[in-house]
Amino acid sequence: xxxxxxxxxxxxxxxxxxxxxxxxxxxxxxxxxxxxxxxxxxxxxxxxxxxxxxxxxxxxxxxxxxxxxxxxxxxxxxxxxxxxxxxxxxxxxxxxxxxxxxxxxxxxxxxxxxxxxxxxxxxxxxxxxxxxxxxxxxxxxxxxxxxxxxxxxxxxxxxxxxxxxxxxxxxxxxxxxxxxxxxxxxxxxxxxxxxxxxxxxxxxxxxxxxxxxxxxxxxxxxxxxxxxxxxxxxxxxxxxxxxxxxxxxxxxxxxx
Amino acid sequence: xxxxxxxxxxxxxxxxxxxxxxxxxxxxxxxxxxxxxxxxxxxxxxxxxxxxxxxxxxxxxxxxxxxxxxxxxxxxxxxxxxxxxxxxxxxxxxxxxxxxxxxxxxxxxxxxxxxxxxxxxxxxxxxxxxxxxxxxxxxxxxxxxxxxxxxxxxxxxxxxxxxxxxxxxxxxxxxxxxxxxxxxxxxxxxxxxxxxxxxxxxxxxxxxxxxxxxxxxxxxxxxxxxxxxxxxxxxxxxxxxxxxxxxxxxxxxxxx
Numbered sequence: 001x002x003x004x005x006x007x008x009x010x011x012x013x014x015x016x017x018x019x020x021x022x023x024x025x026x027x028x029x030x031x032x033x034x035x036x037x038x039x040x041x042x043x044x045x046x047x048x049x050x051x052x053x054x055x056x057x058x059x060x061x062x063x064x065x066x067x068x069x070x071x072x073x074x075x076x077x078x079x080x081x082x083x084x085x086x087x088x089x090x091x092x093x094x095x096x097x098x099x100x101x102x103x104x105x106x107x108x109x110x111x112x113x114x115x116x117x118x119x120x121x122x123x124x125x126x127x128x129x130x131x132x133x134x135x136x137x138x139x140x141x142x143x144x145x146x147x148x149x150x151x152x153x154x155x156x157x158x159x160x161x162x163x164x165x166x167x168x169x170x171x172x173x174x175x176x177x178x179x180x181x182x183x184x185x186x187x188x189x190x191x192x193x194x195x196x197x198x199x200x201x202x203x204x205x206x207x208x209x210x211x212x213x214x215x216x217x218x219x220x221x222x223x224x225x226x227x228x229x230x231x232x233x234x235x236x237x238x239x240x241x242x243x244x245x246x247x248x249x250x251x252x253x254x255x256x
Numbered sequence: 257x258x259x260x261x262x263x264x265x266x267x268x269x270x271x272x273x274x275x276x277x278x279x280x281x282x283x284x285x286x287x288x289x290x291x292x293x294x295x296x297x298x299x300x301x302x303x304x305x306x307x308x309x310x311x312x313x314x315x316x317x318x319x320x321x322x323x324x325x326x327x328x329x330x331x332x333x334x335x336x337x338x339x340x341x342x343x344x345x346x347x348x349x350x351x352x353x354x355x356x357x358x359x360x361x362x363x364x365x366x367x368x369x370x371x372x373x374x375x376x377x378x379x380x381x382x383x384x385x386x387x388x389x390x391x392x393x394x395x396x397x398x399x400x401x402x403x404x405x406x407x408x409x410x411x412x413x414x415x416x417x418x419x420x421x422x423x424x425x426x427x428x429x430x431x432x433x434x435x436x437x438x439x440x441x442x443x444x445x446x447x448x449x450x451x452x453x454x455x456x457x458x459x460x461x462x463x464x465x466x467x468x469x470x471x472x473x474x475x476x477x478x479x480x481x482x483x484x485x486x487x488x489x490x491x492x493x494x495x496x497x498x499x500x501x502x503x504x505x506x507x508x509x510x511x512x
Contacts, residue, residue, distance in 0.1 A: 009380075120347040123343045
């Protein structure tokens, strides 16, 4: 058997997320399982690195699966893209060590939350940004965000339905900046709880529009209570940008 | 009667263009006619400034129509957006002089053609860029584009089915530049022939990938023969950015 790692870019608009808890169809995971079955004839279940929500997008989510196929690891990208719909692309593929598991690695993940900060909505951006028409002070948002950097218990920034064993995570960096007509929140960390980036975005929006002061975010964090933080911002603004495996990826036969 | 001017932003992906020659349904124009009828009870036919093709997008196309309704001009934007689908937004509206005709004015139009220049496609950009995976030299494209600036007979850069009385147009400015993972061709002129921007884009792509030299574009222009220029680039990369009325807009009751 060979373990294949896929780097997957997708437009999450038409899907019920990567994989829902209940047995829901029309997920990214299911599309990958079906495409691999179509290619190799095997029944597989990919293991995903990040279970993105319905409507959330990714440039580089990671999935692995095992196959007896002799297709070279780096060819899966090309072959699967002929089968997959155009809103899902395997941008890279490679064979990796059989015990490589993307969720049991020392990783750094980068997300972006994109806010379209214009008076009127822009139709071509309606699925790829959260439209927020009131003025936003991105300098205050940046100041507020710095209270979240470091190792903290992020219970206030986690969906109450989370089943994670611990709510302690480390945010390495958050930057809030204006890029054209968008305000972008770029956050890098070792792991994120259920809805964590969207709650951070919803909270920083409260600061950006003047409903909260930057220092309030410190207090919200210390309360360890979901009700203390801001609302969960909608999914369409969220992009999983990239995964970094800090101890490297155990490629077989060289990197793709 | 009152003449109302609408500034319209749309995602052209799902439409057969602004208005097709034959009586085709599912056009931007038809959606506007229907929304206005729903609002005022009148049967109207909007007059559009630019008949964009199927799949082409706009931030600021212009339409006018006449109505006996007493709705203030600046309220049409709000009211029509409640009726229109989300891929069409009226971003501004105002009452204008009854003889104002958007195609009979001294105007400057700006288009952008957006090329996604990455090895692999990006699903979230698939309807809003033309994906071109080979390396492009944008400095050569910029050099080539300068031969098109000024008043010229653009027959080589016009669909042969054009019924325009003259093929002489003036391009005021073209800039080719890299913006993130895109190469953008931004062109401003007093008017554009059928497919003109897409043929300019297709021709500059030939230069950018080294199939033609910048000076070849001068010769293509001089030949006044559609076969001399490059292919017509696909519609999804094209955005009508804005219309400027150089002699002003004759607003009634002040600008919106």
